[in-house]
Amino acid sequence: MPIHEQSLIRPEDLRTHDQLVVDGVDVSGHWSTFIHSRVVSDYNEELQEQIASLPGGEHIHRCWQCGSCTNACTVNAINPDFNPRFWIYLVRMGLESELLRDKEIIWQCVSCNKCTYVCPRDVFPEGVMKALSHWLELKGHTRKSPAMVFDEVFTEQVIQRGRIEEGRLIRRFFARTGQALGQDWLVEMARRLLRHLPLGLLTRMGLASLRAPRTRGWSGARDALNEYVQEQSAAHRRALGLSELIETARQDASGASGG
Amino acid sequence: MPENKADRYRRVAYYPGCALEGTGHAYNRSTRQLGKALGLDLVEVPDWNCCGAMEAKNVDPKVQTYLSARVLSLTANRMGMDVVMAPCNGCYHNLKKAEHDLANDPGSAEVVARLARKAGDPAYQPGEVETVHALEWLKAAIGEEELRRRVRGGLKGLKVANYYGCMYTRPRHIFPEKDSGPASESTAKPHFMDDLLAAAGAENVEFALKTACCGGAHTLSDSDVSTHLVLNILQAAEAAGAEVIATECPTCHSGLELHQVRAEKRLGVRTGVKIIYFTQLLGLALGLSPRKVGLHENVSDARELLAARGVT
Ligand code: SF4
Ligand code: SF4
Numbered sequence: 001m002p003i004h005e006q007s008l009i010r011p012e013d014l015r016t017h018d019q020l021v022v023d024g025v026d027v028s029g030h031w032s033t034f035i036h037s038r039v040v041s042d043y044n045e046e047l048q049e050q051i052a053s054l055p056g057g058e059h060i061h062r063c064w065q066c067g068s069c070t071n072a073c074t075v076n077a078i079n080p081d082f083n084p085r086f087w088i089y090l091v092r093m094g095l096e097s098e099l100l101r102d103k104e105i106i107w108q109c110v111s112c113n114k115c116t117y118v119c120p121r122d123v124f125p126e127g128v129m130k131a132l133s134h135w136l137e138l139k140g141h142t143r144k145s146p147a148m149v150f151d152e153v154f155t156e157q158v159i160q161r162g163r164i165e166e167g168r169l170i171r172r173f174f175a176r177t178g179q180a181l182g183q184d185w186l187v188e189m190a191r192r193l194l195r196h197l198p199l200g201l202l203t204r205m206g207l208a209s210l211r212a213p214r215t216r217g218w219s220g221a222r223d224a225l226n227e228y229v230q231e232q233s234a235a236h237r238r239a240l241g242l243s244e245l246i247e248t249a250r251q252d253a254s255g256a257s258g259g
Numbered sequence: 260m261p262e263n264k265a266d267r268y269r270r271v272a273y274y275p276g277c278a279l280e281g282t283g284h285a286y287n288r289s290t291r292q293l294g295k296a297l298g299l300d301l302v303e304v305p306d307w308n309c310c311g312a313m314e315a316k317n318v319d320p321k322v323q324t325y326l327s328a329r330v331l332s333l334t335a336n337r338m339g340m341d342v343v344m345a346p347c348n349g350c351y352h353n354l355k356k357a358e359h360d361l362a363n364d365p366g367s368a369e370v371v372a373r374l375a376r377k378a379g380d381p382a383y384q385p386g387e388v389e390t391v392h393a394l395e396w397l398k399a400a401i402g403e404e405e406l407r408r409r410v411r412g413g414l415k416g417l418k419v420a421n422y423y424g425c426m427y428t429r430p431r432h433i434f435p436e437k438d439s440g441p442a443s444e445s446t447a448k449p450h451f452m453d454d455l456l457a458a459a460g461a462e463n464v465e466f467a468l469k470t471a472c473c474g475g476a477h478t479l480s481d482s483d484v485s486t487h488l489v490l491n492i493l494q495a496a497e498a499a500g501a502e503v504i505a506t507e508c509p510t511c512h513s514g515l516e517l518h519q520v521r522a523e524k525r526l527g528v529r530t531g532v533k534i535i536y537f538t539q540l541l542g543l544a545l546g547l548s549p550r551k552v553g554l555h556e557n558v559s560d561a562r563e564l565l566a567a568r569g570v571t
Pocket of ligand 1: 069072073074084108109111114115116129
């Protein structure tokens with residue numbers, strides 16, 4: 001099936017000329033549009049393997065490019081540049097530099113799993129989106145996305161205490177992303193709640209809470225999870241060949257300071 | 260499984276989850292009150308922990324599997340029970356996903372067993388506990404006929420759009436019991452909430468965005484997208500003639516409320532449709548007071564509408 005949703009010709013490579021004659025042939029105007037050719041030579045042959053080594057990316061090789069995921073995608077309906085089918089194609093072809101053109105929007109996947117629902121090949125494209133975001137961050141192509149900051153603040157709180165308290169979570173997230181807590185719409189929400197809620201209940205709802213809930217008997221789970229998360233992040237860096245890089249940089253740095 | 264579902268679900272383990280102790284408090288309150296009014300027993304899982312929601316999996320999927328498996332293990336081993344009911348779509352989804360992964364993915368099973376051993380919990384064996392959503396619980400334990408008999412006053416022609424969100428039906432493979440015959444729930448066009456509310460007298464509108472996404476995963480980290488998605492849902496419900504959107508998930512519910520306000524503030528787009536938990540609506544239909552079902556805890560203030568319609 002032909003794929004219509006994404007042209008490989010970039011708009012900036014289209015050339016038309018008001019007045020142009022080549023070898024005695026008049027090629028002026030829209031009817032003689034040229035496409036500036038480009039050559040891709042910097043394939044990253046390991047790209048697919050690297051994505052497959054990160055959680056969620058394991059089944060990327062199954063994709064047969066039907067385009068169902070993009071067709072069903074929630075974010076694609078808002079922004080046509082958000083295109084899971086196309087990104088999977090780029091990864092499988094090793095077209096890293098092409099992929100990087102979209103690096104600032106890949107994290108916007110909302111995990112609705114509409115893609116997973118329709119995918120005929122069990123690629124789990126939702127997972128692939130997460131693997132791509134991780135890869136971009138681990139490789140240093142993007143800063144940590146606000147979504148990833150939120151996920152980390154959340155997960156840290158769960159691992160530490162066993163439970164989430166939303167007020168604390170929101171405050172931490174805003175602090176870590178450098179945003180003011182007094183967003184007009186959040187203030188308006190609180191105002192509407194306060195209209196008919198006693199303060200005691202607001203406290204219970206975590207919006208004005210000082211008390212953080214915790215799970216009884218959690219310390220064993222906390223230690224086990226902390227250890228596991230560290231082990232995994234080291235494994236991901238190894239899989240992407242980043243640990244040697246970091247080690248070399250560290251040795252360089254200590255060599256320089258020693259000398 | 261010895262008896263039928265209706266009997267098994269009369270007494271179930273109850274896993275409220277973090278959201279129901281916070282912004283989803285009204286859902287917690289109305290679910291408990293509904294259970295009490297219908298003579299169904301909810302026994303809270305002792306020392307429960309967060310299931311990982313939509314966040315832990317992005318740090319590592321197996322962290323989420325462990326967190327959810329721990330809740331299943333508490334249900335089986337500490338409580339000796341075989342049904343756990345979760346009203347939150349996120350909790351329900353994650354417990355279902357853990358159940359599926361532990362049974363089908365040896366890698367997950369190995370990591371979860373290792374973490375449980377280190378943490379000192381008894382390991383969970385897939386198949387020991389059945390996870391059900393509040394909708395499935397009420398549908399099987401009470402059902403439409405019984406509900407019709409018990410309804411006082413009811414919802415009398417209140418026009419309702421039933422909104423199920425993402426996590427109740429997707430991805431399909433973690434819900435093997437769905438799409439399995441006429442009486443089962445459908446993942447493409449879920450209807451359990453429609454069925455229950457219709458039995459309580461509501462007039463359900465034809466609503467195309469039942470399982471659309473509200474952007475709940477990025478409600479604070481990518482708010483413009485979430486506002487856009489929520490506004491689609493609110494406006495589609497209004498266009499379908501709904502006065503109320505019935506919800507069955509605390510994340511969807513507060514997402515809809517939050518971004519209804521945000522759309523007003525940031526985009527100047529006002530929508531009047533009210534957002535109410537289905538358990539609040541059912542409680543009111545059974546004659547419980549608005550206070551008992553926590554109607555005053557909703558940001559979207561529906562008290563005037565419900566009084567005008569004679570529901571309260
Ligand atoms: S999970 Fe992400 S990629 Fe898949 S349909 Fe939803 S937004 Fe699109
Ligand atoms: S739906 Fe599945 S097979 Fe089709 S393009 Fe998307 S990932 Fe590939």
